[in-house]
Amino acid sequence: MxxxxxxxxxxxxxxxxxxxxxxxxxxxxxxxxxxxxxxxxxxxxxxxxxxxxxxxxxxxxxxxxxxxxxxxxxxxxxxxxxxxxxxxxxxxxxxxxxxxxxxxxxxFPAKPATQAAPPPGLLDALRVEPLWVGRSQFDMLVEVDSEETVLALSPDIDRLADIDARGVIVTARATRDGADFVSRFFAPRAGVAEDPVTGSAHCVLSPYWTAKLGRDSLVGAQVSKRGGTVRTTLRGDRVDxxxxxxxxxxxxxxx
Structure with missing residues:
Protein backbone atom coordinates (compact mmCIF):
# COMPACT_ATOMS: atom_id res chain seq x y z
CA MET A 1 0.00 0.00 0.00
CA PHE A 108 -18.57 20.40 1.68
CA PRO A 109 -21.73 20.72 3.79
CA ALA A 110 -22.26 23.97 5.66
CA LYS A 111 -22.40 23.52 9.43
CA PRO A 112 -23.80 26.80 10.77
CA ALA A 113 -23.64 27.48 14.48
CA THR A 114 -26.58 28.71 16.52
CA GLN A 115 -26.13 30.90 19.57
CA ALA A 116 -25.86 28.93 22.79
CA ALA A 117 -24.89 29.44 26.39
CA PRO A 118 -21.24 28.58 27.00
CA PRO A 119 -21.01 25.12 28.58
CA PRO A 120 -19.55 25.06 32.08
CA GLY A 121 -15.79 25.44 32.05
CA LEU A 122 -15.45 26.61 28.43
CA LEU A 123 -14.57 30.25 29.02
CA ASP A 124 -12.38 29.44 32.02
CA ALA A 125 -10.46 26.97 29.86
CA LEU A 126 -10.07 29.48 27.02
CA ARG A 127 -9.33 32.41 29.36
CA VAL A 128 -11.22 34.87 27.15
CA GLU A 129 -14.23 37.18 27.24
CA PRO A 130 -16.42 36.22 24.26
CA LEU A 131 -18.40 38.46 21.94
CA TRP A 132 -20.54 35.48 20.85
CA VAL A 133 -20.78 31.76 21.61
CA GLY A 134 -22.56 29.17 19.51
CA ARG A 135 -22.71 25.47 18.79
CA SER A 136 -22.62 23.71 15.41
CA GLN A 137 -23.25 20.03 14.73
CA PHE A 138 -19.77 19.08 15.92
CA ASP A 139 -18.07 22.09 17.50
CA MET A 140 -18.33 25.13 19.74
CA LEU A 141 -17.71 28.52 18.08
CA VAL A 142 -16.43 31.47 20.10
CA GLU A 143 -15.93 34.95 18.63
CA VAL A 144 -13.52 37.23 20.50
CA ASP A 145 -12.69 40.90 20.18
CA SER A 146 -9.58 40.88 18.01
CA GLU A 147 -7.05 38.98 15.94
CA GLU A 148 -4.51 39.73 18.67
CA THR A 149 -6.66 37.88 21.22
CA VAL A 150 -6.83 34.82 18.95
CA LEU A 151 -3.05 34.89 18.46
CA ALA A 152 -2.42 35.18 22.21
CA LEU A 153 -4.68 32.29 23.22
CA SER A 154 -3.11 29.83 25.63
CA PRO A 155 -6.02 27.63 26.72
CA ASP A 156 -6.07 24.95 29.38
CA ILE A 157 -6.12 21.95 27.04
CA ASP A 158 -6.98 19.45 29.78
CA ARG A 159 -10.06 21.47 30.73
CA LEU A 160 -11.07 21.89 27.11
CA ALA A 161 -11.14 18.09 26.82
CA ASP A 162 -14.08 18.11 29.26
CA ILE A 163 -16.23 20.18 26.87
CA ASP A 164 -18.91 18.08 25.17
CA ALA A 165 -17.95 18.89 21.57
CA ARG A 166 -15.58 17.56 18.95
CA GLY A 167 -13.61 20.81 19.15
CA VAL A 168 -13.63 24.51 19.95
CA ILE A 169 -13.19 27.17 17.26
CA VAL A 170 -12.05 30.62 18.38
CA THR A 171 -12.34 33.38 15.77
CA ALA A 172 -12.14 37.13 15.20
CA ARG A 173 -12.24 39.58 12.31
CA ALA A 174 -8.85 39.76 10.62
CA THR A 175 -6.66 42.83 10.67
CA ARG A 176 -3.90 41.31 8.48
CA ASP A 177 -3.85 41.81 4.74
CA GLY A 178 -5.32 39.07 2.58
CA ALA A 179 -7.74 37.59 5.12
CA ASP A 180 -11.27 38.36 6.27
CA PHE A 181 -11.21 36.40 9.53
CA VAL A 182 -8.77 34.44 11.65
CA SER A 183 -9.28 31.34 13.75
CA ARG A 184 -7.70 28.63 15.85
CA PHE A 185 -9.11 25.16 16.53
CA PHE A 186 -8.65 23.00 19.62
CA ALA A 187 -9.85 19.38 19.73
CA PRO A 188 -8.29 17.54 22.69
CA ARG A 189 -11.42 15.43 23.04
CA ALA A 190 -10.58 13.97 19.61
CA GLY A 191 -6.90 13.53 20.46
CA VAL A 192 -5.68 16.79 18.85
CA ALA A 193 -4.63 19.56 21.23
CA GLU A 194 -4.52 22.20 18.48
CA ASP A 195 -5.15 21.46 14.82
CA PRO A 196 -2.91 23.55 12.53
CA VAL A 197 -5.50 24.23 9.77
CA THR A 198 -9.02 22.80 9.88
CA GLY A 199 -11.14 22.60 6.74
CA SER A 200 -14.23 21.33 8.54
CA ALA A 201 -14.09 24.26 10.99
CA HIS A 202 -14.50 26.55 7.99
CA CYS A 203 -17.83 24.84 7.29
CA VAL A 204 -18.87 26.65 10.49
CA LEU A 205 -16.83 29.81 9.98
CA SER A 206 -18.02 30.44 6.41
CA PRO A 207 -21.74 30.87 7.20
CA TYR A 208 -20.93 32.77 10.39
CA TRP A 209 -18.68 35.37 8.76
CA THR A 210 -20.75 35.56 5.57
CA ALA A 211 -23.70 36.64 7.70
CA LYS A 212 -21.56 39.23 9.52
CA LEU A 213 -19.62 40.60 6.55
CA GLY A 214 -22.28 40.28 3.84
CA ARG A 215 -20.06 38.49 1.30
CA ASP A 216 -20.31 34.88 0.16
CA SER A 217 -16.61 34.51 -0.76
CA LEU A 218 -14.13 34.99 2.08
CA VAL A 219 -10.58 34.10 3.06
CA GLY A 220 -9.84 32.55 6.43
CA ALA A 221 -6.39 32.51 8.02
CA GLN A 222 -5.90 29.83 10.65
CA VAL A 223 -3.23 31.35 12.85
CA SER A 224 -1.71 28.30 14.50
CA LYS A 225 2.08 28.02 14.72
CA ARG A 226 2.20 26.42 11.24
CA GLY A 227 -0.56 28.58 9.79
CA GLY A 228 -2.61 28.15 6.65
CA THR A 229 -5.22 29.69 4.38
CA VAL A 230 -8.70 28.44 3.50
CA ARG A 231 -10.75 30.15 0.80
CA THR A 232 -14.49 29.78 1.37
CA THR A 233 -17.60 30.39 -0.71
CA LEU A 234 -21.03 29.82 0.82
CA ARG A 235 -23.67 28.32 -1.51
CA GLY A 236 -26.84 27.82 0.50
CA ASP A 237 -26.34 24.70 2.59
CA ARG A 238 -22.95 23.94 0.97
CA VAL A 239 -19.52 25.52 1.35
CA ASP A 240 -16.79 25.51 -1.29
Missing part, protein backbone atom coordinates in the same frame (compact mmCIF):
# COMPACT_ATOMS: atom_id res chain seq x y z
CA UNK A 2 1.15 3.50 -0.79
CA UNK A 3 1.45 6.02 2.04
CA UNK A 4 1.94 9.79 1.77
CA UNK A 5 2.30 12.82 3.98
CA UNK A 6 0.86 16.02 2.50
CA UNK A 7 0.87 19.52 3.93
CA UNK A 8 -2.62 20.90 3.24
CA UNK A 9 -3.94 24.46 2.96
CA UNK A 10 -0.49 25.80 2.12
CA UNK A 11 1.78 26.18 -0.91
CA UNK A 12 4.94 25.92 1.24
CA UNK A 13 6.47 22.79 2.78
CA UNK A 14 6.32 22.51 6.57
CA UNK A 15 3.36 24.87 6.84
CA UNK A 16 -0.37 24.18 6.79
CA UNK A 17 -1.74 20.96 8.23
CA UNK A 18 0.06 17.66 7.59
CA UNK A 19 -2.15 14.68 6.82
CA UNK A 20 -1.24 11.10 6.07
CA UNK A 21 -2.94 9.47 3.09
CA UNK A 22 -3.09 5.68 2.83
CA UNK A 23 -4.24 4.19 -0.48
CA UNK A 24 -5.71 0.87 0.62
CA UNK A 25 -5.47 -2.13 -1.68
CA UNK A 26 -8.32 -3.93 0.09
CA UNK A 27 -10.54 -3.73 3.17
CA UNK A 28 -8.74 -3.41 6.50
CA UNK A 29 -10.14 -3.68 10.06
CA UNK A 30 -11.09 -0.45 11.80
CA UNK A 31 -8.65 -1.29 14.62
CA UNK A 32 -5.79 -1.55 12.09
CA UNK A 33 -6.64 1.85 10.62
CA UNK A 34 -6.82 3.36 14.10
CA UNK A 35 -3.43 1.85 14.98
CA UNK A 36 -1.85 3.23 11.82
CA UNK A 37 -3.31 6.67 12.51
CA UNK A 38 -1.81 6.53 16.00
CA UNK A 39 1.52 5.43 14.48
CA UNK A 40 1.47 8.37 12.06
CA UNK A 41 0.55 10.68 14.97
CA UNK A 42 -0.84 13.43 12.77
CA UNK A 43 -4.14 15.17 13.37
CA UNK A 44 -5.69 12.98 10.65
CA UNK A 45 -4.83 9.97 8.53
CA UNK A 46 -7.05 9.44 5.50
CA UNK A 47 -7.82 5.94 4.20
CA UNK A 48 -9.08 5.59 0.64
CA UNK A 49 -10.52 2.35 -0.78
CA UNK A 50 -12.16 2.83 -4.17
CA UNK A 51 -14.18 5.99 -3.66
CA UNK A 52 -14.75 5.42 0.08
CA UNK A 53 -12.82 7.88 2.25
CA UNK A 54 -12.44 7.68 6.03
CA UNK A 55 -10.47 9.79 8.49
CA UNK A 56 -8.87 8.86 11.81
CA UNK A 57 -7.13 11.04 14.38
CA UNK A 58 -4.58 9.28 16.62
CA UNK A 59 -7.49 8.58 18.99
CA UNK A 60 -10.81 8.33 17.11
CA UNK A 61 -12.52 8.18 13.73
CA UNK A 62 -14.11 11.50 12.71
CA UNK A 63 -17.12 12.16 10.51
CA UNK A 64 -15.75 15.14 8.56
CA UNK A 65 -12.23 16.33 7.74
CA UNK A 66 -11.24 19.00 5.26
CA UNK A 67 -7.45 18.99 5.21
CA UNK A 68 -7.14 15.20 4.83
CA UNK A 69 -9.69 15.28 1.99
CA UNK A 70 -7.64 18.01 0.32
CA UNK A 71 -4.50 15.90 0.86
CA UNK A 72 -6.17 12.83 -0.66
CA UNK A 73 -7.33 14.74 -3.73
CA UNK A 74 -3.86 16.25 -4.11
CA UNK A 75 -2.31 12.75 -4.10
CA UNK A 76 -4.78 11.50 -6.73
CA UNK A 77 -4.31 14.53 -8.98
CA UNK A 78 -0.54 14.15 -8.61
CA UNK A 79 -0.89 10.57 -9.86
CA UNK A 80 -2.80 11.60 -12.96
CA UNK A 81 -6.44 11.90 -11.91
CA UNK A 82 -8.37 14.67 -13.65
CA UNK A 83 -11.69 16.45 -13.35
CA UNK A 84 -14.18 16.10 -10.53
CA UNK A 85 -13.47 13.46 -7.88
CA UNK A 86 -16.28 12.20 -5.64
CA UNK A 87 -15.74 10.48 -2.28
CA UNK A 88 -18.25 8.49 -0.25
CA UNK A 89 -17.86 9.51 3.41
CA UNK A 90 -19.69 9.55 6.73
CA UNK A 91 -20.78 13.10 5.79
CA UNK A 92 -22.26 12.05 2.46
CA UNK A 93 -20.69 12.56 -0.95
CA UNK A 94 -17.84 15.07 -0.98
CA UNK A 95 -16.41 16.28 -4.27
CA UNK A 96 -13.14 17.95 -5.25
CA UNK A 97 -11.91 19.65 -8.40
CA UNK A 98 -8.59 21.21 -9.33
CA UNK A 99 -8.98 24.86 -10.29
CA UNK A 100 -6.72 27.57 -11.69
CA UNK A 101 -3.50 28.43 -9.91
CA UNK A 102 -3.06 24.97 -8.45
CA UNK A 103 -5.95 25.33 -5.99
CA UNK A 104 -8.08 22.32 -5.14
CA UNK A 105 -11.72 23.14 -4.46
CA UNK A 106 -13.90 20.97 -2.23
CA UNK A 107 -17.70 20.81 -2.02
CA UNK A 241 -13.41 25.23 0.45
CA UNK A 242 -10.24 25.75 -1.56
CA UNK A 243 -6.54 25.51 -0.81
CA UNK A 244 -3.14 24.38 -1.98
CA UNK A 245 -1.25 21.27 -0.89
CA UNK A 246 2.36 20.03 -1.00
CA UNK A 247 3.54 16.39 -0.89
CA UNK A 248 6.31 15.96 1.68
CA UNK A 249 7.11 12.26 1.27
CA UNK A 250 5.72 9.03 -0.06
CA UNK A 251 6.58 5.38 0.35
CA UNK A 252 5.37 1.80 0.69
CA UNK A 253 3.68 0.46 3.79
CA UNK A 254 5.30 -2.82 4.86
CA UNK A 255 2.28 -4.38 6.55
Missing amino acids: RLFTVDAFTDRPFRGNPAAVCLLTGPMPDAWMQDLAAEMNLSETAFLLGDTLRWFTPAVEVALCGHATLATAHVLYSQGATGRLEFTTKSGTLATERTSGGLIGMD LAGHAVTIWSGDLHL
Whole structure:
Protein backbone atom coordinates (compact mmCIF):
# COMPACT_ATOMS: atom_id res chain seq x y z
CA MET A 1 0.00 0.00 0.00
CA ARG A 2 1.15 3.50 -0.79
CA LEU A 3 1.45 6.02 2.04
CA PHE A 4 1.94 9.79 1.77
CA THR A 5 2.30 12.82 3.98
CA VAL A 6 0.86 16.02 2.50
CA ASP A 7 0.87 19.52 3.93
CA ALA A 8 -2.62 20.90 3.24
CA PHE A 9 -3.94 24.46 2.96
CA THR A 10 -0.49 25.80 2.12
CA ASP A 11 1.78 26.18 -0.91
CA ARG A 12 4.94 25.92 1.24
CA PRO A 13 6.47 22.79 2.78
CA PHE A 14 6.32 22.51 6.57
CA ARG A 15 3.36 24.87 6.84
CA GLY A 16 -0.37 24.18 6.79
CA ASN A 17 -1.74 20.96 8.23
CA PRO A 18 0.06 17.66 7.59
CA ALA A 19 -2.15 14.68 6.82
CA ALA A 20 -1.24 11.10 6.07
CA VAL A 21 -2.94 9.47 3.09
CA CYS A 22 -3.09 5.68 2.83
CA LEU A 23 -4.24 4.19 -0.48
CA LEU A 24 -5.71 0.87 0.62
CA THR A 25 -5.47 -2.13 -1.68
CA GLY A 26 -8.32 -3.93 0.09
CA PRO A 27 -10.54 -3.73 3.17
CA MET A 28 -8.74 -3.41 6.50
CA PRO A 29 -10.14 -3.68 10.06
CA ASP A 30 -11.09 -0.45 11.80
CA ALA A 31 -8.65 -1.29 14.62
CA TRP A 32 -5.79 -1.55 12.09
CA MET A 33 -6.64 1.85 10.62
CA GLN A 34 -6.82 3.36 14.10
CA ASP A 35 -3.43 1.85 14.98
CA LEU A 36 -1.85 3.23 11.82
CA ALA A 37 -3.31 6.67 12.51
CA ALA A 38 -1.81 6.53 16.00
CA GLU A 39 1.52 5.43 14.48
CA MET A 40 1.47 8.37 12.06
CA ASN A 41 0.55 10.68 14.97
CA LEU A 42 -0.84 13.43 12.77
CA SER A 43 -4.14 15.17 13.37
CA GLU A 44 -5.69 12.98 10.65
CA THR A 45 -4.83 9.97 8.53
CA ALA A 46 -7.05 9.44 5.50
CA PHE A 47 -7.82 5.94 4.20
CA LEU A 48 -9.08 5.59 0.64
CA LEU A 49 -10.52 2.35 -0.78
CA GLY A 50 -12.16 2.83 -4.17
CA ASP A 51 -14.18 5.99 -3.66
CA THR A 52 -14.75 5.42 0.08
CA LEU A 53 -12.82 7.88 2.25
CA ARG A 54 -12.44 7.68 6.03
CA TRP A 55 -10.47 9.79 8.49
CA PHE A 56 -8.87 8.86 11.81
CA THR A 57 -7.13 11.04 14.38
CA PRO A 58 -4.58 9.28 16.62
CA ALA A 59 -7.49 8.58 18.99
CA VAL A 60 -10.81 8.33 17.11
CA GLU A 61 -12.52 8.18 13.73
CA VAL A 62 -14.11 11.50 12.71
CA ALA A 63 -17.12 12.16 10.51
CA LEU A 64 -15.75 15.14 8.56
CA CYS A 65 -12.23 16.33 7.74
CA GLY A 66 -11.24 19.00 5.26
CA HIS A 67 -7.45 18.99 5.21
CA ALA A 68 -7.14 15.20 4.83
CA THR A 69 -9.69 15.28 1.99
CA LEU A 70 -7.64 18.01 0.32
CA ALA A 71 -4.50 15.90 0.86
CA THR A 72 -6.17 12.83 -0.66
CA ALA A 73 -7.33 14.74 -3.73
CA HIS A 74 -3.86 16.25 -4.11
CA VAL A 75 -2.31 12.75 -4.10
CA LEU A 76 -4.78 11.50 -6.73
CA TYR A 77 -4.31 14.53 -8.98
CA SER A 78 -0.54 14.15 -8.61
CA GLN A 79 -0.89 10.57 -9.86
CA GLY A 80 -2.80 11.60 -12.96
CA ALA A 81 -6.44 11.90 -11.91
CA THR A 82 -8.37 14.67 -13.65
CA GLY A 83 -11.69 16.45 -13.35
CA ARG A 84 -14.18 16.10 -10.53
CA LEU A 85 -13.47 13.46 -7.88
CA GLU A 86 -16.28 12.20 -5.64
CA PHE A 87 -15.74 10.48 -2.28
CA THR A 88 -18.25 8.49 -0.25
CA THR A 89 -17.86 9.51 3.41
CA LYS A 90 -19.69 9.55 6.73
CA SER A 91 -20.78 13.10 5.79
CA GLY A 92 -22.26 12.05 2.46
CA THR A 93 -20.69 12.56 -0.95
CA LEU A 94 -17.84 15.07 -0.98
CA ALA A 95 -16.41 16.28 -4.27
CA THR A 96 -13.14 17.95 -5.25
CA GLU A 97 -11.91 19.65 -8.40
CA ARG A 98 -8.59 21.21 -9.33
CA THR A 99 -8.98 24.86 -10.29
CA SER A 100 -6.72 27.57 -11.69
CA GLY A 101 -3.50 28.43 -9.91
CA GLY A 102 -3.06 24.97 -8.45
CA LEU A 103 -5.95 25.33 -5.99
CA ILE A 104 -8.08 22.32 -5.14
CA GLY A 105 -11.72 23.14 -4.46
CA MET A 106 -13.90 20.97 -2.23
CA ASP A 107 -17.70 20.81 -2.02
CA PHE A 108 -18.57 20.40 1.68
CA PRO A 109 -21.73 20.72 3.79
CA ALA A 110 -22.26 23.97 5.66
CA LYS A 111 -22.40 23.52 9.43
CA PRO A 112 -23.80 26.80 10.77
CA ALA A 113 -23.64 27.48 14.48
CA THR A 114 -26.58 28.71 16.52
CA GLN A 115 -26.13 30.90 19.57
CA ALA A 116 -25.86 28.93 22.79
CA ALA A 117 -24.89 29.44 26.39
CA PRO A 118 -21.24 28.58 27.00
CA PRO A 119 -21.01 25.12 28.58
CA PRO A 120 -19.55 25.06 32.08
CA GLY A 121 -15.79 25.44 32.05
CA LEU A 122 -15.45 26.61 28.43
CA LEU A 123 -14.57 30.25 29.02
CA ASP A 124 -12.38 29.44 32.02
CA ALA A 125 -10.46 26.97 29.86
CA LEU A 126 -10.07 29.48 27.02
CA ARG A 127 -9.33 32.41 29.36
CA VAL A 128 -11.22 34.87 27.15
CA GLU A 129 -14.23 37.18 27.24
CA PRO A 130 -16.42 36.22 24.26
CA LEU A 131 -18.40 38.46 21.94
CA TRP A 132 -20.54 35.48 20.85
CA VAL A 133 -20.78 31.76 21.61
CA GLY A 134 -22.56 29.17 19.51
CA ARG A 135 -22.71 25.47 18.79
CA SER A 136 -22.62 23.71 15.41
CA GLN A 137 -23.25 20.03 14.73
CA PHE A 138 -19.77 19.08 15.92
CA ASP A 139 -18.07 22.09 17.50
CA MET A 140 -18.33 25.13 19.74
CA LEU A 141 -17.71 28.52 18.08
CA VAL A 142 -16.43 31.47 20.10
CA GLU A 143 -15.93 34.95 18.63
CA VAL A 144 -13.52 37.23 20.50
CA ASP A 145 -12.69 40.90 20.18
CA SER A 146 -9.58 40.88 18.01
CA GLU A 147 -7.05 38.98 15.94
CA GLU A 148 -4.51 39.73 18.67
CA THR A 149 -6.66 37.88 21.22
CA VAL A 150 -6.83 34.82 18.95
CA LEU A 151 -3.05 34.89 18.46
CA ALA A 152 -2.42 35.18 22.21
CA LEU A 153 -4.68 32.29 23.22
CA SER A 154 -3.11 29.83 25.63
CA PRO A 155 -6.02 27.63 26.72
CA ASP A 156 -6.07 24.95 29.38
CA ILE A 157 -6.12 21.95 27.04
CA ASP A 158 -6.98 19.45 29.78
CA ARG A 159 -10.06 21.47 30.73
CA LEU A 160 -11.07 21.89 27.11
CA ALA A 161 -11.14 18.09 26.82
CA ASP A 162 -14.08 18.11 29.26
CA ILE A 163 -16.23 20.18 26.87
CA ASP A 164 -18.91 18.08 25.17
CA ALA A 165 -17.95 18.89 21.57
CA ARG A 166 -15.58 17.56 18.95
CA GLY A 167 -13.61 20.81 19.15
CA VAL A 168 -13.63 24.51 19.95
CA ILE A 169 -13.19 27.17 17.26
CA VAL A 170 -12.05 30.62 18.38
CA THR A 171 -12.34 33.38 15.77
CA ALA A 172 -12.14 37.13 15.20
CA ARG A 173 -12.24 39.58 12.31
CA ALA A 174 -8.85 39.76 10.62
CA THR A 175 -6.66 42.83 10.67
CA ARG A 176 -3.90 41.31 8.48
CA ASP A 177 -3.85 41.81 4.74
CA GLY A 178 -5.32 39.07 2.58
CA ALA A 179 -7.74 37.59 5.12
CA ASP A 180 -11.27 38.36 6.27
CA PHE A 181 -11.21 36.40 9.53
CA VAL A 182 -8.77 34.44 11.65
CA SER A 183 -9.28 31.34 13.75
CA ARG A 184 -7.70 28.63 15.85
CA PHE A 185 -9.11 25.16 16.53
CA PHE A 186 -8.65 23.00 19.62
CA ALA A 187 -9.85 19.38 19.73
CA PRO A 188 -8.29 17.54 22.69
CA ARG A 189 -11.42 15.43 23.04
CA ALA A 190 -10.58 13.97 19.61
CA GLY A 191 -6.90 13.53 20.46
CA VAL A 192 -5.68 16.79 18.85
CA ALA A 193 -4.63 19.56 21.23
CA GLU A 194 -4.52 22.20 18.48
CA ASP A 195 -5.15 21.46 14.82
CA PRO A 196 -2.91 23.55 12.53
CA VAL A 197 -5.50 24.23 9.77
CA THR A 198 -9.02 22.80 9.88
CA GLY A 199 -11.14 22.60 6.74
CA SER A 200 -14.23 21.33 8.54
CA ALA A 201 -14.09 24.26 10.99
CA HIS A 202 -14.50 26.55 7.99
CA CYS A 203 -17.83 24.84 7.29
CA VAL A 204 -18.87 26.65 10.49
CA LEU A 205 -16.83 29.81 9.98
CA SER A 206 -18.02 30.44 6.41
CA PRO A 207 -21.74 30.87 7.20
CA TYR A 208 -20.93 32.77 10.39
CA TRP A 209 -18.68 35.37 8.76
CA THR A 210 -20.75 35.56 5.57
CA ALA A 211 -23.70 36.64 7.70
CA LYS A 212 -21.56 39.23 9.52
CA LEU A 213 -19.62 40.60 6.55
CA GLY A 214 -22.28 40.28 3.84
CA ARG A 215 -20.06 38.49 1.30
CA ASP A 216 -20.31 34.88 0.16
CA SER A 217 -16.61 34.51 -0.76
CA LEU A 218 -14.13 34.99 2.08
CA VAL A 219 -10.58 34.10 3.06
CA GLY A 220 -9.84 32.55 6.43
CA ALA A 221 -6.39 32.51 8.02
CA GLN A 222 -5.90 29.83 10.65
CA VAL A 223 -3.23 31.35 12.85
CA SER A 224 -1.71 28.30 14.50
CA LYS A 225 2.08 28.02 14.72
CA ARG A 226 2.20 26.42 11.24
CA GLY A 227 -0.56 28.58 9.79
CA GLY A 228 -2.61 28.15 6.65
CA THR A 229 -5.22 29.69 4.38
CA VAL A 230 -8.70 28.44 3.50
CA ARG A 231 -10.75 30.15 0.80
CA THR A 232 -14.49 29.78 1.37
CA THR A 233 -17.60 30.39 -0.71
CA LEU A 234 -21.03 29.82 0.82
CA ARG A 235 -23.67 28.32 -1.51
CA GLY A 236 -26.84 27.82 0.50
CA ASP A 237 -26.34 24.70 2.59
CA ARG A 238 -22.95 23.94 0.97
CA VAL A 239 -19.52 25.52 1.35
CA ASP A 240 -16.79 25.51 -1.29
CA LEU A 241 -13.41 25.23 0.45
CA ALA A 242 -10.24 25.75 -1.56
CA GLY A 243 -6.54 25.51 -0.81
CA HIS A 244 -3.14 24.38 -1.98
CA ALA A 245 -1.25 21.27 -0.89
CA VAL A 246 2.36 20.03 -1.00
CA THR A 247 3.54 16.39 -0.89
CA ILE A 248 6.31 15.96 1.68
CA TRP A 249 7.11 12.26 1.27
CA SER A 250 5.72 9.03 -0.06
CA GLY A 251 6.58 5.38 0.35
CA ASP A 252 5.37 1.80 0.69
CA LEU A 253 3.68 0.46 3.79
CA HIS A 254 5.30 -2.82 4.86
CA LEU A 255 2.28 -4.38 6.55
